[in-house]
């Protein structure tokens with residue numbers, strides 16, 4: 196983990212309430228896809244956890260949805276302004292476990308953390324399929340970006356306005372080697388059921404105090420005992436999680 | 441040269457900065473970030489006789505200038521703290537640590553303190569009496585002078601280490617509680633613990649915290665903490681560890697003027713993991729600005 200000041204070099208709306216922000220600064224603390232940052236916002240006490248969508252030696256890309264006051268304040272920020280962030284938080288996706296034909300499943304703002312993972316898997320020669328689940332056409336983002344880096348992309352919408360009508364589980368391919376996912380809990384639960392017998396990793400969300408393992412604010416009970424979503428996760432082996440199904 | 445040294449019941453501290461219980465784990469998350477030996481000491485995560493998972497999530501909510509937590513004293517239990525956490529801590533922290541102890545009955549507090557009494561790494565015991573008293577209709581020990589007195593006596597009987605009683609601010613008058621602790625033999629008073637608070641989510645129209653309510657702390661509570669430390673300083677002749685909302689060197693000086701011998705820094709560590717080193721770095725210049733050469737001299741200076 197590193198704390199630093201990051202400059203906003205690009206800030207663009209992707210849909211009516213989802214934004215992409217590219218920041219420049221020290222990214223040396225990033226070690227794996229699926230890690231997150233904690234953003235300090237002027238006037239707010241706690242930092243906001245946001246997954247890293249993509250990163251390279253000099254930049255970090257975040258995609259976030261405006262859901263409350265903090266993300267609303269974030270959306271008002273302009274290119275050239277800067278943000279105090281903790282970077283390189285948490286344990287992310289293990290790209291080494293993917294097998295030949297990994298499946299990546301994202302729901303809504305669960306899509307972003309899969310992007311850098313997809314990039315790494317494709318670079319390693321994997322045959323990557325991505326399912327992106329949204330409610331309706333005007334919420335869709337990043338389908339083209341995933342295609343551009345070489346992934347096979349399937350979009351699902353609940354209302355059927357684009358792609359497969361229904362949920363991400365309605366578009367599951369017959370063959371895949373491993374599954375990586377991030378999205379709302381009901382989606383993860385359905386996916387867990389549908390992907391039984393396959394290995395996989397899911398990224399979870401929890402309200403956080405610190406984001407770096409100090410406060411026990413984000414603890415969940417797993418089959419291997421108590422774990423902190425911020426430090427031991429947010430990405431967990433799906434078999435370790437308690438599903439109550 | 442600014443003199444930062446203070447003494448708590450014979451325990452000499454290089455400076456008065458002590459990270460508060462529950463915001464610093466057992467130290468090593470922070471030891472990865474900076475040399476925690478620069479701290480006066482630190483108060484480890486509230487530890488109970490048995491391991492506890494704590495409360496369901498969400499456990500955290502934000503407030504204007506603060507936060508609410510309902511962690512519920514998640515900890516591995518006293519035996520594992522002694523067998524695993526303290527030996528691990530020894531490798532990165534060479535000073536005495538403050539052992540923060542919680543409990544749900546008088547016997548439990550006493551047993552916990554008896555077990556930690558033999559640990560030479562522990563400089564003093566901070567007894568958190570804010571937990572619900574399960575043997576007495578769930579009323580908190582900390583809101584009842586008789587409860588405080590019973591816990592303090594029981595703990596003093598089993599340990600030679602200095603015992604600091606950590607008071608809850610959720611009372612009409614803090615003074616009788618501090619007096620009860622002092623009369624029962626406490627070596628010092630720690631205050632304040634968190635204020636009971638809550639937030640409601642406008643989207644779900646339900647409390648944000650799964651447990652509905654939780655402990656409110658952070659910058660917003662500084663004036664309440666200062667007031668209570670000031671009142672306790674007038675009422676008892678014991679050293680005070682003052683805390684609640686401290687996030688800067690100025691806050692430290694203010695808390696010491698109110699009557700604290702040392703201070704704990706809580707929620708500030710969570711939003712800025714380097715909060716304590718920053719406070720330490722700015723203390724000398726703040727002291728110089730206000731004409732203070734030795735921190736010892738200003739304790740209770742506002743009275």
Ligand SMILES: Cc1cc2nc3c(=O)[nH]c(=O)nc-3n(C[C@H](O)[C@H](O)[C@H](O)COP(=O)(O)OP(=O)(O)OC[C@H]3O[C@@H](n4cnc5c(N)ncnc54)[C@H](O)[C@@H]3O)c2cc1C
Nearest residue numbers: 244245246258259260262263264265266304400401402502
């Ligand atoms: C590991 C992790 C990664 C995340 N990645 C993304 C991402 O890539 N894109 C994205 O849009 N969102 C992401 N989120 C959710 C994001 O953190 C929340 O939407 C955001 O904190 C809401 O802040 P607010 O001030 O707008 O909302 P408010 O409701 O006004 O916030 C009040 C408090 O609750 C917290 N909070 C509210 N909702 C959530 C939530 N769902 N999860 C955690 N804390 C919450 C806030 O951080 C803040 O402390 C992630 C959350 C976690 C835990």
Ligand SMILES: Cc1cc2nc3c(=O)[nH]c(=O)nc-3n(C[C@H](O)[C@H](O)[C@H](O)COP(=O)(O)O)c2cc1C
Nearest residue numbers: 460461462486509568632633657658684685706707
């Ligand atoms: C996440 C969190 C966990 C805490 N856990 C404990 C605990 O286990 N035992 C205890 O005595 N106090 C606990 N506290 C209270 C703090 O030690 C401190 O008394 C209080 O937060 C006021 O200081 P602050 O405003 O600087 O945070 C906790 C506080 C927070 C924020």
Ligand code: FES
Nearest residue numbers: 404406410411425
């Ligand atoms: S948010 Fe503090 S331990 Fe996870």
